[in-house]
Amino acid sequence: MRIPKSLTRIQILGIALTLFAGLIVFQMINIQTSAHAKNLNQWAQNYGYQVTTIQSERGYIYDRWGNLLAGNKEVYEVGVELQYVVNPAAIASAMASIVGSDYTTILGEASQPYVEGQSVYVTLADFVDSDKIAEIDKLKTEYNKSNPNGQNQILPSLLGLVWTAHLQRIYPENDLASNVIGFYSYLDRENGRGYNGVEEEYNDLLAGIKEQVLIPLDPYDLQAIPTAPAGASLVLTIDREIQRATESILDKAVKSTGSVNGTIVVMNPRNGEILAMASTPRMNLNEYWNYSKIYTAGVPFNKAISQVYEPGSVFKIFTMAAALDTNTVKPDTGFVDTGVIEVGGVDIYNWDRGAWGPQTMVGCLQHSLNVCLSWVATQLGTTKFYEYLDRFGIGHRTNIDLAGEEVYPLSEPGDPTWYEVNLATNSFGQGVAVTPIQMLMGASAIANDGKMVAPHVLKAYIQDGKQYNTNTQIVGMPITADTAHTLTNMLVTSLKQESSDALVDGYSVAGKTGTAEIPVNGEYSSSQTNASFIGWGPSDDPQFMVYVWLEKPATNIWGSVVAAPVFRDEVKQLVVLMNIPPDSVRLNLQGN
Amino acid sequence: MTETANHSRRPTPFWKKFNFSQAFKQAPWRSQIQLVGLFLLGLVIVMLVAGIYLSISGQAAEAGLETFNLSYERRSLERTIADTKAQLALITSSSVMEQRATAMGFEPVDPTNVVYVVVPGYTGRQTAILAPPPGITETQGAVVKNEYRESLWDWLFQGINRLSTSVRGTS
Numbered sequence: 001m002r003i004p005k006s007l008t009r010i011q012i013l014g015i016a017l018t019l020f021a022g023l024i025v026f027q028m029i030n031i032q033t034s035a036h037a038k039n040l041n042q043w044a045q046n047y048g049y050q051v052t053t054i055q056s057e058r059g060y061i062y063d064r065w066g067n068l069l070a071g072n073k074e075v076y077e078v079g080v081e082l083q084y085v086v087n088p089a090a091i092a093s094a095m096a097s098i099v100g101s102d103y104t105t106i107l108g109e110a111s112q113p114y115v116e117g118q119s120v121y122v123t124l125a126d127f128v129d130s131d132k133i134a135e136i137d138k139l140k141t142e143y144n145k146s147n148p149n150g151q152n153q154i155l156p157s158l159l160g161l162v163w164t165a166h167l168q169r170i171y172p173e174n175d176l177a178s179n180v181i182g183f184y185s186y187l188d189r190e191n192g193r194g195y196n197g198v199e200e201e202y203n204d205l206l207a208g209i210k211e212q213v214l215i216p217l218d219p220y221d222l223q224a225i226p227t228a229p230a231g232a233s234l235v236l237t238i239d240r241e242i243q244r245a246t247e248s249i250l251d252k253a254v255k256s257t258g259s260v261n262g263t264i265v266v267m268n269p270r271n272g273e274i275l276a277m278a279s280t281p282r283m284n285l286n287e288y289w290n291y292s293k294i295y296t297a298g299v300p301f302n303k304a305i306s307q308v309y310e311p312g313s314v315f316k317i318f319t320m321a322a323a324l325d326t327n328t329v330k331p332d333t334g335f336v337d338t339g340v341i342e343v344g345g346v347d348i349y350n351w352d353r354g355a356w357g358p359q360t361m362v363g364c365l366q367h368s369l370n371v372c373l374s375w376v377a378t379q380l381g382t383t384k385f386y387e388y389l390d391r392f393g394i395g396h397r398t399n400i401d402l403a404g405e406e407v408y409p410l411s412e413p414g415d416p417t418w419y420e421v422n423l424a425t426n427s428f429g430q431g432v433a434v435t436p437i438q439m440l441m442g443a444s445a446i447a448n449d450g451k452m453v454a455p456h457v458l459k460a461y462i463q464d465g466k467q468y469n470t471n472t473q474i475v476g477m478p479i480t481a482d483t484a485h486t487l488t489n490m491l492v493t494s495l496k497q498e499s500s501d502a503l504v505d506g507y508s509v510a511g512k513t514g515t516a517e518i519p520v521n522g523e524y525s526s527s528q529t530n531a532s533f534i535g536w537g538p539s540d541d542p543q544f545m546v547y548v549w550l551e552k553p554a555t556n557i558w559g560s561v562v563a564a565p566v567f568r569d570e571v572k573q574l575v576v577l578m579n580i581p582p583d584s585v586r587l588n589l590q591g592n
Numbered sequence: 593m594t595e596t597a598n599h600s601r602r603p604t605p606f607w608k609k610f611n612f613s614q615a616f617k618q619a620p621w622r623s624q625i626q627l628v629g630l631f632l633l634g635l636v637i638v639m640l641v642a643g644i645y646l647s648i649s650g651q652a653a654e655a656g657l658e659t660f661n662l663s664y665e666r667r668s669l670e671r672t673i674a675d676t677k678a679q680l681a682l683i684t685s686s687s688v689m690e691q692r693a694t695a696m697g698f699e700p701v702d703p704t705n706v707v708y709v710v711v712p713g714y715t716g717r718q719t720a721i722l723a724p725p726p727g728i729t730e731t732q733g734a735v736v737k738n739e740y741r742e743s744l745w746d747w748l749f750q751g752i753n754r755l756s757t758s759v760r761g762t763s
Contacts, residue, residue: 010624466723
């Protein structure tokens with residue numbers, strides 16, 4: 001070819017470069033407009049974004065000292081990507097030997113044919129521990145070395161077997177404080193939630209947020225992947241060591257007395273903080289699926305807040321408090337007990353059907369005389385008596401921050417279920433139903449200078465990196481401080497004079513026993529009782545209040561015999577765990 | 593006729609006798625060189641801009657991928673932290689601690705055997721403080737430096753501002 005003389009070399013270079021540039025432009029346009037480009041665009045629209053669910057890590061639950069009661073551990077979901085599976089038998093064998101899955105089931109799952117868009121991934125197992133995943137990973141690596149990329153279909157290969165990490169709720173203390181904590185249904189990864197206890201009460205706070213977000217897969221569009229902040233963590237008022245000691249004491253007591261069930265609650269009467277709340281039965285919260293087996297029909301998860309019962313003579317402290325507060329009686333007011341008193345046309349007898357003769361009010365409490373307290377109630381009058389019960393919160397919820405609190409309405413004058421005799425029976429804790437937590441809240445007024453505190457289990461919560469502490473709530477002042485001190489001294493004296501099994505060497509405690517007959521087929525049974533004890537100490541500066549309730553003790557029906565020693569055992573542990581010196585030492589130190 | 597012809601023929605002005613444009617006209621090859629040069633210059637500028645654009649796009653894409661990877665790593669680390677806390681709680685649970693204490697020869701103390709000692713200034717064991725209380729503001733430095741957040745114009749404008757401020761300050 002002969003180049004025309006009119007074109008210089010530079011012109012030729014220009015033409016070549018122009019052609020080259022034009023070619024590039026042409027190709028660019030071609031790429032943008034070709035049929036393949038349309039497919040690519042469609043693919044980008046379909047797969048250019050990923051819908052991801054972001055979920056907060058569920059908040060932790062700590063005891064008052066920062067010991068973890070509920071946390072989260074890393075577990076794995078194991079599955080197969082069907083497109084890459086070359087040896088289903090090897091996968092089934094590995095899953096059976098390491099995870100404990102059923103070989104046949106896994107083989108069937110892993111042998112499914114891959115169908116694009118339909119059958120892509122199959123979950124084989126979930127909540128697999130990390131140590132088992134490490135074993136699978138090791139085996140997969142070994143197989144891959146001997147059979148790279150599963151080229152030989154006869155040799156074992158775990159190609160296609162994949163695992164994804166996620167979190168699972170864990171309760172490191174197993175059944176410790178299970179009645180208080182409740183549980184989270186972690187097996188339901190989509191709709192899991194808290195049940196019972198603080199897990200249910202504070203579910204929204206613990207859960208944080210859960211939402212679906214669209215994440216662009218185009219790295220140029222990817223600015224920041226949204227994250228969900230962790231749910232709030234809770235610091236409970238529970239003391240792990242006191243809780244453990246309390247549960248141990250309760251279990252021994254239930255066993256040794258042959259009781260059907262039992263409850264012990266320890267509260268700080270100054271601020272309403274629950275230090276321990278033990279109830280039977282309990283369950284390992286890590287195996288919450290046993291719930292229906294353990295809590296059969298009618299058995300509440302936490303009897304301390306959900307089981308109403310007739311408390312018996314422990315209730316007499318409210319009757320006496322009301323009478324003292326209204327100056328109806330004084331500690332040395334005399335009463336001659338003839339063994340029977342008629343109220344509303346019904347004869348009321350003492351627990352032993354005996355006549356105890358001349359008594360003071362201290363003696364009436366010491367011997368737990370129904371006749372005397374019925375007389376006190378009649379002297380107080382119906383209106384005042386029920387007014388004071390209302391002030392003590394009887395018939396009302398305490399609104400403790402635990403799910404499942406129950407309340408039994410108090411039958412008052414004017415109600416169709418109220419009769420005149422109720423004034424007498426209510427005065428010694430029959431014909432009235434309460435929960436242990438109601439008793440504690442009411443009695444806190446007696447231990448706390450007349451101020452009644454709201455019981456609670458939440459000490460603080462941590463949200464967005466800040467710790468918010470809860471405050472003490474005074475929910476009423478049903479009696480004066482003088483009345484509270486007087487009654488406390490009366491209860492201290494009555495325990496001492498009785499040489500009660502509730503007494504603890506070196507420590508002054510106030511308390512009252514209770515034995516309530518249980519109605520069976522409409523009549524009170526003398527062989528089936530609820531044995532109780534409520535007490536607090538040190539009496540001059542109360543730092544703990546303990547409520548003991550044993551259901552249907554078999555060895556002895558009396559609260560003074562079965563429940564009082566449990567209170568003593570509890571207090572002996574409490575004074576050590578709470579660093580409370582004996583009264584002599586404490587007063588000596590205070591004097592200095 | 594001839595007279596008429598002579599009459600119409602006028603003398604040519606003297607300045608038209610010289611071809612001035614001929615003296616200043618560039619050689620044709622020079623004009624072509626200039627055109628090609630200008631074209632090539634434009635091409636180089638376009639390629640330079642395209643190159644810078646590609647480079648920045650590449651870096652942005654790389655940063656995007658790194659963001660994705662870091663987010664994944666962050667989630668992984670959060671799970672690891674949670675798991676480590678759980679493992680720690682398991683090995684320090686009350687039952688395990690009691691077993692360890694028993695194995696080491698400790699036994700529960702009886703209240704009568706406890707000796708109390710006064711420690712001046714000691715207010716007792718404090719309950720858990722796992723985070724600062726609300727109201728305390730934490731000063732946190734900017735994660736991304738200004739250099740990566742401001743445009744060239746911002747930088748220039750602020751530079752001029754700083755310069756004018758310093759000039760006014762010294763006058």
